[in-house]
Amino acid sequence: MAFNIGLLGLGTVGTSTAEILLDTAGRNSLLKEINIKQVGVNSLDKPRKVEFPEGVMTTDLEEIVKDPEIDIVVELLGGLEPARSLILQAIANGKHIVTANKAVIARHGDEIYTAANKAGVYVLLEAAVGGGIPIIKPLKQSLGVNRIKRVVGIVNGTTNYILTEMSANGADFDDVLAEAQKLGYAEADPTADVDGWDAADKIAILAAIAFGDRIKREDISCEGIRKINATDISYADKLGFVIKLLAISQQSQPDSLEVRVHPTLVPKEHPLANINDVYNAILVEGEPLGQVMFFGPGAGGGATASAVVSDILNIAGILKSSGKTHKLDPLLGCSHQHYAALTPIKDIETRFYVRFLCKDVPGVIGYLGTCFGNHQVSLESVVQIGFQGELAEIVVVTHDVPEGNFRQALGEIKHLDAIDSIPSVIRVL
Amino acid sequence: MAFNIGLLGLGTVGTSTAEILLDTAGRNSLLKEINIKQVGVNSLDKPRKVEFPEGVMTTDLEEIVKDPEIDIVVELLGGLEPARSLILQAIANGKHIVTANKAVIARHGDEIYTAANKAGVYVLLEAAVGGGIPIIKPLKQSLGVNRIKRVVGIVNGTTNYILTEMSANGADFDDVLAEAQKLGYAEADPTADVDGWDAADKIAILAAIAFGDRIKREDISCEGIRKINATDISYADKLGFVIKLLAISQQSQPDSLEVRVHPTLVPKEHPLANINDVYNAILVEGEPLGQVMFFGPGAGGGATASAVVSDILNIAGILKSSGKTHKLDPLLGCSHQHYAALTPIKDIETRFYVRFLCKDVPGVIGYLGTCFGNHQVSLESVVQIGFQGELAEIVVVTHDVPEGNFRQALGEIKHLDAIDSIPSVIRVL
Numbered sequence: 001m002a003f004n005i006g007l008l009g010l011g012t013v014g015t016s017t018a019e020i021l022l023d024t025a026g027r028n029s030l031l032k033e034i035n036i037k038q039v040g041v042n043s044l045d046k047p048r049k050v051e052f053p054e055g056v057m058t059t060d061l062e063e064i065v066k067d068p069e070i071d072i073v074v075e076l077l078g079g080l081e082p083a084r085s086l087i088l089q090a091i092a093n094g095k096h097i098v099t100a101n102k103a104v105i106a107r108h109g110d111e112i113y114t115a116a117n118k119a120g121v122y123v124l125l126e127a128a129v130g131g132g133i134p135i136i137k138p139l140k141q142s143l144g145v146n147r148i149k150r151v152v153g154i155v156n157g158t159t160n161y162i163l164t165e166m167s168a169n170g171a172d173f174d175d176v177l178a179e180a181q182k183l184g185y186a187e188a189d190p191t192a193d194v195d196g197w198d199a200a201d202k203i204a205i206l207a208a209i210a211f212g213d214r215i216k217r218e219d220i221s222c223e224g225i226r227k228i229n230a231t232d233i234s235y236a237d238k239l240g241f242v243i244k245l246l247a248i249s250q251q252s253q254p255d256s257l258e259v260r261v262h263p264t265l266v267p268k269e270h271p272l273a274n275i276n277d278v279y280n281a282i283l284v285e286g287e288p289l290g291q292v293m294f295f296g297p298g299a300g301g302g303a304t305a306s307a308v309v310s311d312i313l314n315i316a317g318i319l320k321s322s323g324k325t326h327k328l329d330p331l332l333g334c335s336h337q338h339y340a341a342l343t344p345i346k347d348i349e350t351r352f353y354v355r356f357l358c359k360d361v362p363g364v365i366g367y368l369g370t371c372f373g374n375h376q377v378s379l380e381s382v383v384q385i386g387f388q389g390e391l392a393e394i395v396v397v398t399h400d401v402p403e404g405n406f407r408q409a410l411g412e413i414k415h416l417d418a419i420d421s422i423p424s425v426i427r428v429l
Numbered sequence: 430m431a432f433n434i435g436l437l438g439l440g441t442v443g444t445s446t447a448e449i450l451l452d453t454a455g456r457n458s459l460l461k462e463i464n465i466k467q468v469g470v471n472s473l474d475k476p477r478k479v480e481f482p483e484g485v486m487t488t489d490l491e492e493i494v495k496d497p498e499i500d501i502v503v504e505l506l507g508g509l510e511p512a513r514s515l516i517l518q519a520i521a522n523g524k525h526i527v528t529a530n531k532a533v534i535a536r537h538g539d540e541i542y543t544a545a546n547k548a549g550v551y552v553l554l555e556a557a558v559g560g561g562i563p564i565i566k567p568l569k570q571s572l573g574v575n576r577i578k579r580v581v582g583i584v585n586g587t588t589n590y591i592l593t594e595m596s597a598n599g600a601d602f603d604d605v606l607a608e609a610q611k612l613g614y615a616e617a618d619p620t621a622d623v624d625g626w627d628a629a630d631k632i633a634i635l636a637a638i639a640f641g642d643r644i645k646r647e648d649i650s651c652e653g654i655r656k657i658n659a660t661d662i663s664y665a666d667k668l669g670f671v672i673k674l675l676a677i678s679q680q681s682q683p684d685s686l687e688v689r690v691h692p693t694l695v696p697k698e699h700p701l702a703n704i705n706d707v708y709n710a711i712l713v714e715g716e717p718l719g720q721v722m723f724f725g726p727g728a729g730g731g732a733t734a735s736a737v738v739s740d741i742l743n744i745a746g747i748l749k750s751s752g753k754t755h756k757l758d759p760l761l762g763c764s765h766q767h768y769a770a771l772t773p774i775k776d777i778e779t780r781f782y783v784r785f786l787c788k789d790v791p792g793v794i795g796y797l798g799t800c801f802g803n804h805q806v807s808l809e810s811v812v813q814i815g816f817q818g819e820l821a822e823i824v825v826v827t828h829d830v831p832e833g834n835f836r837q838a839l840g841e842i843k844h845l846d847a848i849d850s851i852p853s854v855i856r857v858l
Contacts, residue, residue, distance in 0.1 A: 016717060020574055028573035030759050126571065132718045134563075134571035141570075141746075142555065142563035142739040144457035145449055271724065274703055288445060288731025289561045293724040295700065302717025310571040317570075317760040322751030330459050331746035 003316045004037040006064035006095075008086060009076035010048060010057075013100055013127070014039075016305030017076065018050045021312075030313050030320075038064045065090035072315055074308060075099040084108050091115045091123075098311040100127035100304055106201035106217045109208065113334040122318075122332055124311035129155060129202045130280045132303030133296035134310070139209045139284065141331050146286030148210045150250040152429075155202040157278035157298040158186045158193035159225050159245040163233075163263075164276040167242060170230045185278060195224035196245065196261040203247035206282065207259050211251060213340035215259055221345040223262040232355060232424045235385050235395055241265035241353075242273045246429065257340040258348050265353050265428040272429075346404035351380065351428035354398075354410070357391040357420040364418040368396060371416075375409035377401045391420050397428060432745045433466040435493035435524075437515060438505035439477065439486075442529055442556070443468075445734030446505065447479045450741075459742050459749075467493045494519035501744055503737060504528040513537050520544045520552075527740040529556035529733055535630035535646045538637065542763040551747075551761055553740035558584060558631045559709045561732030562725035563739070568638045568713065570760050575715030577639045579679040581858075584631040586707035586727040587615045587622035588654050588674040592662075592692075593705040596671060599659050614707060624653035625674065625690040632676035635711065636688050640680060642769035644688055650774040652691040661784060661853045664814055664824055670694035670782075671702045675858065686769040687777050694782050694857040701858075775833035780809070780857035783827075783839070786820040786849040793847040797825060800845075804838035806830045820849050826857060 005021075007014055018039070024031040039052060040061035058064065065073055065086050073090040075097060077083045083104045087097055092115065099105065105112065105125055116123045126136045130153070139151075154160050158180060165176045177194065180186035192198045200222040204215040225245050236243050246264040251257055266273045271293050275281040280298025285291045297303040318329065358364040361384055372379055378399045386393040398406065414422055434450075436443055447468070453460040468481060469490035487493065494502055494515050502519040504526060506512045512533045516526055521544065528534065534541065534554055545552045555565045559582070568580075583589050587609060594605045606623065609615035621627045629651045633644040654674050665672050675693040680686055695702045700722050704710040709727025714720045726732040747758065787793045790813055801808055807828045815822040827835065843851055 020717065026576040028760070031574060133721050134567040137571060138563040138567060141743055142566060142736070145460060145738040145742060146735055147455040271703075274700075286735070288449065289735040290726045290729070290732055292562050292726070294721070295724065296721030297719045300719070303719055306575055306715070306718040307571070309574040313574060313760060314570055317758040318747075318750070321747070321756045321758040327750045329746040329750040331457070331742060 001320055002033045002035050003071045003319065004035050004069050005072045005074055005312060006038045006040065006067060006070040007036060007074045007076065008040045008061055008064060009078070010039055010041045011076065012301035013304045013308065014076040015049050016301035017074065017308045020305055020309045022050065028313060030316055034312060034316060037070055038067060040064045061086055062089065065095065066093055070095060071319070072096045072098060072312055074312065075101055076308070077101070078103070080104055080107065087112055088115055091119050091121055094119055094121060096121045096315045097123040098308055098315070099123065099125050100308055102128040102198065102201040102205060106204040110214055113336070117328070117333065117335065120328060122315055122328065123334070124314060124332070125205070126311050127304045127307035129205055130282055130294065130296065131298040131300060132306045133280060133282065133294045133298065135206070135282050135294050136209065138294065139206065143284055143286060143289065146289045148251070148284065148286045150285040151206050151210045151282065152246055152248045152272070153203070153206065153280065153282035154244055154272055154275050155247050155280050155282065155298065156193055156199045156245060157280060158190065160275065160280070161185045161278045162194070163225060163228065163243055163245065166228070166230060167233050167237070170234065172230055173226060173228060194226055196222045199245060199247040199261045203249050203259055203261060207249035207257065208336060210249065210284070211257055211340060212336060213257070213338055214336045216339055216342065219342045221260040225263050227424070228263050232426065235355065236265050236353065238385065239395070239397065240268050241428070242268060243426065244272060246272070252349065253343065255341060256343045258343045260345065260348070263426055265426055267429065270429065346402070346407065348403050349400045350403060351400055352398045352406055353424070353426045353428050354396050354422060355424040356394045356396070356422055357388060358394055358418050359391065359420055360418040361392045361394065364394065364416070367416050367418060368413060371413050372398070372409045375405045377406050377409050430749055431462045431464050432500045432748065433464050433498050434501045434503055434741060435467045435469065435496060435499040436465060436503045436505065437469045437490055437493060438507070439468055439470045440505065441730035442733045442737065443505040444478050445730035446503065446737045449734055449738045451479060457742060459745055463741060463745060466499055467496060469493045490515055491518065494524065495522055499524060500748070501525045501527060501741055503741065504530055505737070506530070507532070509533055509536065516541055517544055520548050520550055523548055523550060525550045525744045526552040527737055527744070528552065528554050529737055531557040531627070531630040531634060535633040539643055542765070546757070546762065546764065549757060551744055551757065552763070553743060553761070554634070555740050556733045556736035558634055559711055559723065559725065560727040560729060561735045562709060562711065562723045562727065564635070564711050564723050565638065567723065568635065572713055572715060572718065575718045577680070577713065577715045579714040580635050580639045580711065581675055581677045581701070582632070582635065582709065582711035583673055583701060583704050584676050584709055584711065584727065585622055585628045585674060586709060587619065589704065589709070590614045590707045591623070592654060592657065592672055592674065595657070595659060596662050596666070599663065601659055602655060602657060623655055625651045628674060628676040628690045632678050632688055632690060636678035636686065637765060639678065639713070640686055640769060641765060642686070642767055643765045645768055645771065648771045650689040654692050656853070657692050661855065664784065665694050665782065667814065668824070668826065669697050670857070671697060672855065673701060675701070681778065682772065684770060685772045687772045689774065689777070692855055694855055696858065699858065775831070775836065777832050778829045779832060780829055781827045781835055782855045782857050783825050783851060784853040785823045785825070785851055786817060787823055787847050788820065788849055789847040790821045790823065793823065793845070796845050796847060797842060800842050801827070801838045804834045806835050806838050
């Protein structure tokens with residue numbers, strides 16, 4: 001029994017995927033039964049690292065998704081269109097789908113999975129989150145027997161590299177970003193990474209799987225790392241924290257889910273604090289399991305291709321065992337019907353780190369305490385930590401407080417005469 | 430479609446398994462289709478934390494493995510017999526098997542899997558390694574597309590707890606062991622843990638899955654932590670290492686596999702160096718993936734039950750999708766036919782830490798250098814690090830060398846007049 005796949009896209013991940021499929025020695029023997037029937041590309045003239053027999057490469061991507069001999073369509077184009085339309089056409093033609101495209105799943109997952117369930121085909125997406133780290137299948141197949149309480153991850157390699165470099169060298173954001181762009185760790189337009197959108201796509205996918213409801217991508221609260229600076233990294237360090245861009249999803253109230261992305265002070269002894277450079281890690285907390293963490297390369301052609309090919313093999317394994325007249329395995333399909341109610345950001349409870357520039361230190365500590373206290377914001381520490389010219393820097397870390405209360409207190413504090421400005425507000429894990 | 434399971438054993442893991450199955454709210458909805466038909470125990474009179482309807486509990490374990498209405502037998506007895514016989518009987522009667530029993534799989538896996546393949550049933554064992562950490566299914570389903578180079582793990586929680594405590598408090602082995610026994614982290618007879626046998630069972634299982642060959646359990650080189658002392662932990666710390674009991678499997682030569690368990694100096698910046706207390710972690714290295722690591726609670730009723738129940742659900746999911754007339758999914762079955770050739774310990778290449786007690790420091794460093802050099806053992810560092818009474822302590826760290834050469838050199842060195850004794854030899858990662 002052999003399986004024909006059609007590959008849409010032959011960029012970095014597509015090339016690595018083909019390399020694994022064309023060089024199977026020493027790998028799982030089921031790979032020998034996978035045949036690349038067609039590869040869809042924009043241009044046949046571009047030089048390629050892999051060679052295919054005459055006729056395999058084509059610029060007619062619609063031909064691939066309609067080809068009756070193709071069993072699995074592997075979408076590695078990225079972006080929303082034409083990926084979305086091609087996936088939907090392939091599903092309508094009874095193809096199983098493997099994709100690495102977090103954006104199209106996070107934004108059009110409802111439409112895609114509704115069509116897939118109707119057609120009785122799988123849409124697998126291990127490569128969409130965490131690159132080569134197995135996280136999607138473990139969440140679906142292994143961890144769902146638990147009551148999941150929290151999924152929290154470092155899921156964007158570019159920003160983790162930037163923050164790691166800023167921490168190691170006391171460098172500023174713009175300089176490190178420029179360096180990362182030179183090294184190929186950041187795109188020419190870094191917006192999707194540094195503003196947290198990529199991480200938001202990923203946590204939307206993880207939260208949907210972990211908590212069993214659809215997530216409205218546009219309702220996710222999302223804050224990037226552009227405002228993080230060497231000063232706050234250094235002060236966080238003194239207080240026992242590192243700064244990471246975390247994607248967080250947790251069920252803090254029975255009928256409402258928190259899903260958010262933001263820079264976060266992480267205690268140095270926390271497992272996520274030691275995840276550096278372009279590595280990713282996802283921590284899952286559940287009952288009765290406790291905490292498990294998955295760590296590995298969150299990007300790169302080879303690592304991502306490992307996840308893509310594992311999905312191809314999983315579908316092949318299922319088809320081999322059950323024949324082509326199977327029903328969907330409920331652990332691998334997606335049957336979410338409802339959108340989760342997302343907790344508004346003002347209602348989440350978290351700790352905060354906030355840095356004030358003040359004119360009058362002895363007076364201001366009293367003001368701060370009173371003003372926060374009036375809004376039921378209790379403080380863990382207040383430290384006069386440095387100076388900027390004649391202004392004193394005071395850093396406050398709160399206990400867990402409703403974000404709404406904290407923002408109201410801050411709104412009053414910023415009008416105090418003794419307060420020059422409030423340069424930084426960062427949440428604390 | 431509902432599935433009947435028969436549970437063999439109602440100890441800590443059995444009880445937690447029943448608790449998950451009997452309280453399904455907030456967990457994967459497929460759990461509602463799993464019915465505990467029979468529970469086999471030694472005594473019906475013992476007080477239990479879970480209650481079953483009249484007639485579910487029985488002391489007749491053979492009745493369970495023969496019951497035509499039972500689809501899946503869940504073996505949580507532990508130990509070799511009667512676990513092995515009951516598993517084989519259940520297989521002969523067409524039952525799928527879920528087990529947490531590393532010992533029976535590591536020693537009788539060949540017999541059990543041969544029978545299971547003949548009968549067309551699954552034998553799943555996620556809980557046998559790493560407690561609640563998903564590692565078996567990710568290795569089978571996600572990582573096998575890579576050429577696996579190395580699997581290395583901290584897979585025994587008891588010894589990791591003991592070593593963590595010894596490191597944190599400068600305490601000696603015997604004292605920490607006694608404390609661990611009091612806390613329930615170590616058994617009254619701690620042999621299987623502290624002598625590395627439990628870790629050897631687990632690396633036998635991981636290596637078989639990762640490298641696709643059967644492993645002869647009795648050929649695994651296995652050394653425990655009884656000889657580790659506060660002095661070496663402190664010197665290792667000064668040199669930038671922590672001491673961990675590692676289970677290692679790697680393909681260093683094309684036709685030969687290293688599988689070994691021993692205390693190891695791990696560089697502090699290595700991901701495994703930060704795994705403390707009773708936690709486990711398994712690091713897998715492959716091409717093109719790179720390194721991924723799985724971290725979590727390696728023991729405990731709830732965590733282990735999470736893995737057991739995930740295996741039950743996986744079988745139920747497959748049966749639901751394919752009906753009961755399926756073939757085995759090649760990614761979840763086990764079709765190893767041959768035993769791996771294991772590299773003799775003298776032929777492995779590794780770094781060594783060795784501590785000498787010497788009478789004459791200036792002279793001895795020359796002797797050591799010459800003697801190691803004569804056996805092609807090159808040295809990374811030689812440090813006169815402390816004193817014990819009138820004797821100087823010299824610590825040598827070698828580069829990667831064949832163990833045989835190193836042992837020959839050491840055999841000569843110990844006869845030198847200037848050497849009083851060689852209290853410690855520990856491998857270095």
